[in-house]
Amino acid sequence: MDDRREGMATLRALLAEAVAGKGRIAMVTGAVATGKSELLYAIAERAFDQGALPLTATGSPAESGLPLGVLSQLLHQAPLLDQQRVTTSGLLHEGARSQLSRDPGTESIEHVDVQIVDALCTVLLDLAERCPLVVAVDDVHHADRASQLCLAYLARRVKFANVMLVLSAADHSPHLRTLFHTEILRQPHCRPVRLTHLSRDGVDARLGEDAARRFGAVVHELSGGNRLLVDALLEDLQTTGAPSDRYGEAVLACVRRLGPCAQEAAHGLAVLGEPGSIGRLLGRGESEAAVAKSLQALAGAGLLADGRFRHEAARSAVLAELDAADRIHLHRRAAELAHRDGATADVVAGHLLHASHAGDPWALSALEEAARHALRDNGVESAIEYLKLAWRTCDDERRRARIATTLVRAEWRINPSNPVGHLAGLTDALHKGHLGGGDTVILAKALLWHGHTQDAMDVLGRLRELGEPDQETAAELAAARPWFRALYPSFLPHLPEVGASRTAAASSLGVGRRIQSAGALADVLTHGPREETMATAEHILRGCRLDEMTMDTVETALLALTYTDRPGRAAPWCDAFIAEAETRRAPSRQARLAAIRAEIGLRGGDLAAAAADARHALSIIPAGSWGVAVGGPLGTLLLAGAAMGRLDDCLPEFNQPVPDAMLDTRFGLQYLRGKGRFNLMADQPDQALRDFLLCGELMTRWDLDVPSFIAWRLDAAEALIALRNDDEARRLVTEQLSRCGRQSQRVRGSALRLLAAVSEVRQRPMLLRQAADLLQAGGDRYEYARLLFDLTEAYHATGEYRRAGMLGQRARALAKECHADSLRRALPRMDRDDPGGVPVLLSDAERRVAELAAEGYTNREISARLFITVSTVEQHLTRVFRKLKVSRRTELPETLADTQQPTVA
Numbered sequence: 001m002d003d004r005r006e007g008m009a010t011l012r013a014l015l016a017e018a019v020a021g022k023g024r025i026a027m028v029t030g031a032v033a034t035g036k037s038e039l040l041y042a043i044a045e046r047a048f049d050q051g052a053l054p055l056t057a058t059g060s061p062a063e064s065g066l067p068l069g070v071l072s073q074l075l076h077q078a079p080l081l082d083q084q085r086v087t088t089s090g091l092l093h094e095g096a097r098s099q100l101s102r103d104p105g106t107e108s109i110e111h112v113d114v115q116i117v118d119a120l121c122t123v124l125l126d127l128a129e130r131c132p133l134v135v136a137v138d139d140v141h142h143a144d145r146a147s148q149l150c151l152a153y154l155a156r157r158v159k160f161a162n163v164m165l166v167l168s169a170a171d172h173s174p175h176l177r178t179l180f181h182t183e184i185l186r187q188p189h190c191r192p193v194r195l196t197h198l199s200r201d202g203v204d205a206r207l208g209e210d211a212a213r214r215f216g217a218v219v220h221e222l223s224g225g226n227r228l229l230v231d232a233l234l235e236d237l238q239t240t241g242a243p244s245d246r247y248g249e250a251v252l253a254c255v256r257r258l259g260p261c262a263q264e265a266a267h268g269l270a271v272l273g274e275p276g277s278i279g280r281l282l283g284r285g286e287s288e289a290a291v292a293k294s295l296q297a298l299a300g301a302g303l304l305a306d307g308r309f310r311h312e313a314a315r316s317a318v319l320a321e322l323d324a325a326d327r328i329h330l331h332r333r334a335a336e337l338a339h340r341d342g343a344t345a346d347v348v349a350g351h352l353l354h355a356s357h358a359g360d361p362w363a364l365s366a367l368e369e370a371a372r373h374a375l376r377d378n379g380v381e382s383a384i385e386y387l388k389l390a391w392r393t394c395d396d397e398r399r400r401a402r403i404a405t406t407l408v409r410a411e412w413r414i415n416p417s418n419p420v421g422h423l424a425g426l427t428d429a430l431h432k433g434h435l436g437g438g439d440t441v442i443l444a445k446a447l448l449w450h451g452h453t454q455d456a457m458d459v460l461g462r463l464r465e466l467g468e469p470d471q472e473t474a475a476e477l478a479a480a481r482p483w484f485r486a487l488y489p490s491f492l493p494h495l496p497e498v499g500a501s502r503t504a505a506a507s508s509l510g511v512g513r514r515i516q517s518a519g520a521l522a523d524v525l526t527h528g529p530r531e532e533t534m535a536t537a538e539h540i541l542r543g544c545r546l547d548e549m550t551m552d553t554v555e556t557a558l559l560a561l562t563y564t565d566r567p568g569r570a571a572p573w574c575d576a577f578i579a580e581a582e583t584r585r586a587p588s589r590q591a592r593l594a595a596i597r598a599e600i601g602l603r604g605g606d607l608a609a610a611a612a613d614a615r616h617a618l619s620i621i622p623a624g625s626w627g628v629a630v631g632g633p634l635g636t637l638l639l640a641g642a643a644m645g646r647l648d649d650c651l652p653e654f655n656q657p658v659p660d661a662m663l664d665t666r667f668g669l670q671y672l673r674g675k676g677r678f679n680l681m682a683d684q685p686d687q688a689l690r691d692f693l694l695c696g697e698l699m700t701r702w703d704l705d706v707p708s709f710i711a712w713r714l715d716a717a718e719a720l721i722a723l724r725n726d727d728e729a730r731r732l733v734t735e736q737l738s739r740c741g742r743q744s745q746r747v748r749g750s751a752l753r754l755l756a757a758v759s760e761v762r763q764r765p766m767l768l769r770q771a772a773d774l775l776q777a778g779g780d781r782y783e784y785a786r787l788l789f790d791l792t793e794a795y796h797a798t799g800e801y802r803r804a805g806m807l808g809q810r811a812r813a814l815a816k817e818c819h820a821d822s823l824r825r826a827l828p829r830m831d832r833d834d835p836g837g838v839p840v841l842l843s844d845a846e847r848r849v850a851e852l853a854a855e856g857y858t859n860r861e862i863s864a865r866l867f868i869t870v871s872t873v874e875q876h877l878t879r880v881f882r883k884l885k886v887s888r889r890t891e892l893p894e895t896l897a898d899t900q901q902p903t904v905a
Contacts, residue, residue, distance in 0.1 A: 002202065003194070003195050003196055004035050004038075004039060004195060007028065007039055007193040007194075007195060008039060008042060008043070010026065010191060010193055011026055011039065011042075011043040011046075011166065011193065012043070012046065014026055014164055014191060015043060015046060015047065015050055015052065015134065015164050016050065018052070018132060018134070018162060018163060018164035019050050019051065019052055019132045019162060019164075021160065021161075021162055022159075022160070022189070023158030023159045023160060023161045023162070023163045023164070023165075023189060024158075024163075024164050024165070024189050024190075024191070025155050025158065025164075025165045025166075025167070025184060025187055025189055025190035025191070026164070026165070026166045026167070026190070026191050026192075026193055027167050027168075027169070027181075027184055027185060027190060027191075027192050027193065028040065028166065028167065028168040028169075028193045028195065029168070029169050029170070029171055029192065029193070029194055029195070030170070030171060030194060030195030030196060031170065031171050031196075031197060031226075031297075031300040031301045031302065032170055032226070032228075032254045032257050032258060032297075032300075032301040032302075033197075033226045033227050033228035033229070033254055033257075033301065033302070034195040034196060034197055034226075034227070035195055035227060036138070036168040036169075036170075036195055037138050037139075037168065039168070039193075039195070040056070040136045040138050040166055040168050041056070041136070041138075043134065043136065043164075043166055044056055044134055044136045044166075047132075047134040047164075050132070051131075051132060052131065052132035052133060052134050052162075052164070053079070053127075053131045053132065053133050053134070054133075054134040054136060055074045055077045055078060055124075055133060055134070055135050055136070056073075056074075056077070056136045056137075056138070057070045057071075057073035057074045057136070057137045057138070057143075058070075058073070058137070058138045058139055059137065059138065059139040059140050059141065059142030059143035059144075059147075060139070060142050061142050061256075061259055061260065063142075063144065064142050064143070064144050065144065066096075066144055067095065067096040067144055067145075067146040067147075068092050068095050068096050068120075068144065068146045068147055068150070069143075069144050069147060070137060070140075070143040070144060070147035070148075070151075071092070071120060071146070071147045071150050071151075072092050074124070074135060074137075075088050075092065075120070075123060075124070078123070078124070078127055079127075080123070080127070084123065088120070088123055091116055091119050091120050091123075092120070094113075094116060095113065095116040095117070095120065095146065096146070098113045098116065117149065117150050117153050118153070120150055121150060121153055121154045121157065124154065124163070125154075125157065125158075125161055125163070128158075128161050128162045128163045129161075129162070131162075132162035132163070132164075133162065133163045133164070134163075134164045134166065135154070135163060135164070135165045135166070136166040136167075137151065137166070137167050137168070138168050139168060139169070139170070139257075140167040140168060140169050140180075141169040141170055142259070148180040149180070151165070151167070151180070151184075152179075152180050152183040152184060155183070155184055155187050155190070156183075156187065158189070159187075159188075159189045167184065169181070170257070170258065170297070171297070171300050196225075197223075197224055197225030197226055197227075197302050198220075198223075198225035198226075198227060198230065199225060200216070200217075200220045200225075202225065203216060203219055203220040203223070203225060203230055204216045206227065206230055206231075207219060207230070207234055211234055211238070214237075215233070215234065215237050218233075218237070219233045219234060219237070221305075221310070222243060222247070222310045222311050223302055223310075224301075224302025224303070224305065224310065225302055226250075226254065226301060226302030226303070228250045228253060228254060229247065229250050229251065229254070229302060229303075231250070232246040232247045232249065232250035233246075233247050233250075242313075243311050243313040243314075244313060247311070247313050247314065247317075248313050248314065248316065248317030248320075249317070251303060251309075251313075251314040251317050251318065252317055252318065252321055254301045254302075254303055255298070255301075255303070255318065258294070258297050258298065258301060261290065261293075261294045262294045262297050262298055264282055264294070265278055265282075265291050265294035265295055265298065266294075266298060266303075266318050267282075267318060267319075267321075267322055267326075267330065268281045268282050268291070268330070269295065269298075269304075269307075269308075269309070269315075269318075270309065270315045270318040270319045270322075271319070271327070271330040271331055271334050271351075271354075272334055273308070273315065274307065274308055275295070275307035275308070277337060277341075278291045278295075279291045280337055281330060281333055281334055281337060282330075283333065295307065327354070328354070328355050328356065328357070329355075331351045331352075331354040331355035331357075332351070332352075332355040332357050334351040335348050335351035335352045335355060335357070335363070335366075336360075338351060339362055339363075339366060345366050345367075345369035345370040345373060346370045346373060346374065346382075348363075348366040348370070349366050349367050349369075349370030349371075349386050350370075352366065352367060352389065353385055353386065353389055356389065357393075358389050358390055358392075358393040358394075359393060363393070364390050364393070364394055364399070367386045367387070367389055367390040368386075368387075368390060368403065368406075370382075370383075370386045371383040371384075371386040371387045371390070371406065371410070374386065375410060375413075378583065378584040378585055378586075380410060380413050380414060380584075380585060380586060381414070381585075383410050384407065384410050384411055384414070387403055387406055387407040387410060388407065390403050391403045391404055391407055397429065397432065397434045398429075398434040398435075398436075400429075400434075401425075401426060401429035401430075401434045401435045401436075401439065402436065402439060404422050404425060404426055404429070405426065405435070405439040405442055405443070407419070407422060408422050408423075408426070408442065408443075408446055409442065412446075412588055413551075413586045413587070413588045413589060414586070414587055414588060415587065415588060415621055415625050416449060416450075416588055416621065416625055416626065416627060416629075417450075417621075417624070417625035417627075419446060420450060423443065423446055423447060423450070423452070423455075426439070426443045427443065427447075427455060427458075427459065430443065430459060430462055431462070436472065436473070437463060437469050437470060437472065437473025437476065437477075438472045438473050438475065438476040440459060440462065440463050440473070441463070441473070441476040441477060441480050442476070443459055444456045444459045444460050444463070444480075445480070445483075447459060448488050448491065448628065448661075448665075449627040449628060449629060450627045450628075451627055451628050451659035451660070451661035451662070452661075453491075453661045453664060456491065457491070457494055460491070460494040460495055460496070461494065463477075463496055464496045469496070469498065474498050477495065477496060477498045478498050478515055479514040479515050479518065480495060481495060481498065481518075482515065482518035482519040482521070482522040483514075483518040483552065483556065485518070485522040485525075485526070486518060486521040486522045486525055486556060486559075486666065487665060487666050487667075488664065488665050488666075489665075489666070489702035489703075489704060490664040490665070490702065491664070513540055513543070513544065513550070513553050514550075514552060514553045516536060516540055517537070517540045517552070517553040517554075517556040517557040517560070518552070518553075518556045520533050520536045520537045520540070520556065520557060520560040521556040521557070521559050521560040521563075523560075524559075524560045524563045524564060524706070524708065524709070525563065525666070525704045525706060525709055526703055526704060526706065527706065528706040528707070528708050528741045528744065529563065529564035529565055529566075529708050529741070529744065530564075533560060533564060534560075534561060534564050534566065534569065536560075537557045537558075537560040537561040537564075538561065538569070538573075540553065540557040541554065541557050541558065541561070541573045544557070544577075545580065546577060546580050546581055546584055546586065546589060551589055551592070554577055554593075555592060555593075555596065558570055558573060558574055558577070558593075558596050559596060559599075561573065562596065562599055562600050562603065563706075563708050563709050564708060565603075565708050565744060565745065565746050565747070565778060566779070567599075567600045567601075567603040567604045567779065568604060568779055570596075570600050571597070571600050571601075571604070574593060574596055574597045574600055575597070577593055578590065578593045578594065578597065581593055587620050587621065588620075588621060590620050591616075591617045591618075591620035591621040591626075591633075592617070592629075594613050594614075594616045594617035594620065594633075595613070595614065595617040595629075595632045595633040595636065597613045598610045598611070598612075598613035598614035598617065598633060598636040598637070598640075599632070599636055601613055601640075602636055602639055602640055603746075603779075603780060604779055604780060604781065605779075605780045605781030605782035605783065605784070605785070605818050606781070606818065607640045607643050607644050607782060607818050607819045607820060608640075608644070608818075608819040610636055610637075610639075610640040611636075611637055611640040611641060611644065611646075613636075614633040614634075614636045614637035614640065615637060617633040618630075618633050618634070618637070618653075623653075623656050627659065628659050628661050628662040628664075628665045628667055628668070629665075629667050630656075630658055630659070630662065630667070630671075631658065631662045631665070631667030631668050631669075631670050631671030632667045632670050632671075634653055634656060634658065634671055634674065635667070635670035635671040635672075635673060635674030635675070636670070636674065637650060637653050637674070638650055638653060638654060638671075638674030638675055638677065638678045639673065639674045639677050639678075641653075641678065642674075642677040642678045642680070642681040642682075643677070643681075643782055643818075643820055643822070643823075644819050644820055644821055644822065645681065645820070645821045645822025645823075646821070647678065647681060647682055650678065654675070654678055658671065663698070666704070668698070669695050669698060669699060669704070669709075669710055670710070672691045672692070672694055672695040672698075673691070673692070673695055673710050673712065673715060675691050676688045676689075676691030676692045676695065676715055676719070677715065679691060680715075680718060680719055680722065681822065683868065683869045683871060683872045685719045685720075685722035685723050685871070686719075686723065688715075688719045688722075689716055689719035689720065689723070692712050692715040692716040692719060693712075693716055695710060695712045695715075696712040696713065696716065699712060705739075707736060707739060707740055707744050707747040708744050708746075708747065711736060711747045711750065711751070713732040713733065713735055713736040714732070714733065714736055714747070714750050714751055714754055716729075716732055717729040717730075717732045717733045717736075717754050717758075718754065720732070721754070721757055721758065722871075722875065724875075724878075726758040727758075729754070729757075729758050730755070730758045733751050733754045733755045733758070734755070736751045737751045737752070737755070745774045745775075745777050745778040746774070746775060746778030746779070746780050746783065748771075748774050749771040749772070749773075749774030749775035749778055749783065749784075749787065750771070750775070750783050751771075752767050752768070752770050752771035752774065753767075753768060753771045753775075753783075753786065753787050753790055755767055756768045756771070756790060756794065757790065761794070761797045761798060761882075762798060764790070764791075764794035764797070764798075765791065765794045765795060765798060765800075768787060768790055768791040768794055769791070771787050772784070772787050772788075772791065775787050781814060781817065781818050782818045782820055782823075784814065785811055785814040785815045785818055785820060785823060786823060788807050788810055788811035788814060789811045789815075789823060791807055792804050792807040792808045792811055793883070795807065796883065797882065797883065811823075812824055842880060842883060845876060846876045846879055846880050846883075848866060849862055849866065849873055849876040849877060849880065850876075850877070850880045850884075850892060852865060852866070853877060853880075853889045853892060854889070854892040854893065859873045859874060859877070877889070880892075
């Protein structure tokens with residue numbers, strides 16, 4: 001049976017006995033919110049049914065210093081005659097005055113005016129002779145001392161009176177007078193009634209069937225069965241889905257009802273977050289034993305579990321109740337105690353952060369150490385907050401510059417645009433001589449990323465002026481040289497040289513992997529793919545994790561593997577590091593890795609995945625925050641969009657403003673190629689050719705002219721073919737073939753495909769078959785689909801119609817797999833004209849142009865009707881004439897417009 005039902009049954013029985021002339025006492029105890037008040041008021045209402053008169057009063061912490069305050073509440077409700085009321089008022093006044101003149105430490109009845117106490121109690125006993133009384137005092141532990149003594153006096157005299165005395169008190173209350181409590185319970189006619197919190201079944205019953213099924217477990221866990229908390233949690237969970245304001249308010253209500261000592265203990269616990277030296281924290285003379293008693297009361301109220309608040313919402317509510325100045329003082333005091341007791345740096349730094357204080361000599365060291373640990377353990381946001389506080393409060397300019405450099409690197413992991421505000425300050429620190437050489441290199445990299453090229457050159461110039469670098473600077477420079485070679489080749493001449501001996505020494509300082517990785521990428525971009533380079537890149541990746549120092553190492557190693565024309569080998573590594581970046585909550589790293597994954601997908605011919613990954617990278621970090629590196633994901637997205645024929649979808653990215661300084665970087669090369677391919681697919685071959693030639697000019701100038709990175713000559717050749725300049729196209733293709741190494745199978749295959757396009761019809765099948773073997777081995781499905789398309793046309797042109805039909809089906813299936821919609825739409829379909837039974841191989845676009853030309857429309861008229869350029873009309877007609885083996889439009893078959901083409905599945 002529920003303990004409240006049992007308690008009510010006990011009280012009813014006692015009431016019946018009291019009405020029958022046998023005075024009874026009930027002491028109802030229990031933790032906060034166990035239902036004591038409800039039980040008292042229920043028996044008071046029951047008194048009317050039994051013909052008894054209820055007199056009720058409530059103790060309050062605010063009135064605990066008011067002598068006879070509780071007794072006054074009872075007597076003012078009594079139905080007294082006028083003369084009795086006057087007399088009673090006089091007694092109360094005299095008693096209060098007398099009590100106020102006593103020693104505050106006096107508790108015994110002997111030190112109180114017994115005559116006044118007896119007279120006041122006699123008023124109640126006389127009233128009981130006229131009508132049975134139920135005297136109910138709630139929260140008697142908060143009653144003033146004089147009232148408690150009167151109630152104890154009354155308790156000894158009601159045994160044979162028509163009086164039921166019902167008192168309620170909270171367990172573990174420091175305000176429950178020991179003498180009073182003992183005096184009441186020792187009476188033989190007193191019955192204790194003990195109430196407890198709800199069990200799990202009790203919580204479910206209070207919630208109701210539906211709510212219990214949804215929230216029962218969590219409500220019981222977070223309330224401890226406290227009825228007030230149960231009701232508040234139910235309201236919060238139904239409204240917001242989580243403990244919120246109502247829960248916090250209920251927690252505060254419980255804390256306040258436990259009294260000032262418990263409130264102070266709750267404040268201390270909320271500041272510390274866990275059991276600790278709360279007495280020392282409060283610093284007001286409280287003994288740890290007294291604090292332990294208050295914590296016991298908080299736990300008994302269901303507010304704590306294992307010495308901590310059951311939910312952060314409870315802790316936050318208690319903290320919010322504190323005055324801001326008091327909260328800051330307590331956190332500052334907590335930081336001092338934690339430092340003195342040897343607590344971990346993150347505990348000390350957490351309190352310093354809440355106190356917005358780091359003025360003590362030890363505080364800066366604690367913040368810096370906590371930041372290092374947080375960066376290592378994926379707490380980037382916390383590290384940034386620690387470093388910001390350290391930076392604001394540090395008055396040593398050299399140390400402040402070092403903190404700012406660490407802050408830049410930390411904020412970079414969230415969003416590369418965040419650290420911009422610190423760059424000017426670091427530049428100023430450099431000119432004042434407060435920035436170390438290693439930090440100077442980091443500053444130069446950040447300035448270059450954001451396109452501040454002149455500032456970066458000034459910083460590098462300042463670095464050269466420093467003379468012979470120290471060991472730390474030499475290590476940074478040794479790692480920076482291949483990194484600049486691969487990413488910012490135009491700035492490499494401005495970087496100070498480091499001797500071979502210093503480079504070897506740098507490797508021993510833990511930067512060896514960074515040097516190796518950047519060197520592998522630089523080697524691929526200058527000499528092309530080699531087996532040893534691929535082995536080095538994979539060896540580096542095998543030993544890397546994404547801590548605060550290795551992102552550049554991982555990035556350059558992945559790119560080195562990607563540009564070796566083996567994207568399939570890079571993909572699993574990239575996917576693993578993306579998963580790690582997500583776990584570490586490092587958006588900047590996620591974005592940079594997604595951009596690399598897009599390049600890998602593009603080189604494997606997975607156009608849709610490449611576009612999705614590039615868009616994902618640009619969604620994690622907006623284009624404006626990428627700095628000059630935006631050319632990487634933008635270029636990949638434009639390349640994939642052009643290949644898929646989704647020009648309208650990519651038009652916003654095509655029109656996206658980019659930094660001018662981007663063209664001084666490797667990212668600019670990627671962007672120029674993507675922009676060129678987009679222009680080519682948009683029937684702008686002139687503009688496309690200019691993009692490709694500029695890309696080639698920069699690659700040649702920077703000695704990065706390797707086909708495995710960007711085969712710009714092949715792109716330019718395609719543009720020239722569109723412009724009907726086959727001779728220049730053939731020259732570029734031949735030159736590209738001469739520059740292809742043994743490892744560049746994909747590029748050799750693409751070059752042979754274009755060579756076939758500018759060769760005689762009878763030579764095309766042989767060249768395209770050679771290209772097919774290379775492209776199939778190279779793993780680029782999109783380029784292989786284009787090859788199958790060209791080979792289909794070549795077989796048709798040489799009369800091998802059966803082969804052409806079979807290859808057309810394979811080409812269409814592969815184009816669909818790659819999401820190359822533009823290629824799939826351009827793929828021809830086999831048909832036979834009725835007049836001579838001659839197979840006709842025309843794409844949909846070619847057939848539409850040919851039909852209008854056969855009807856006598858001019859090229860300009862066809863252009864207007866089909867919404868394409870005149871140049872595109874001319875290109876389609878050139879292919880139609882070649883396929884139909886005619887030399888002018890007047891020779892086009894008149895029945896062409898009536899021909900129906902069956903779709904090849």
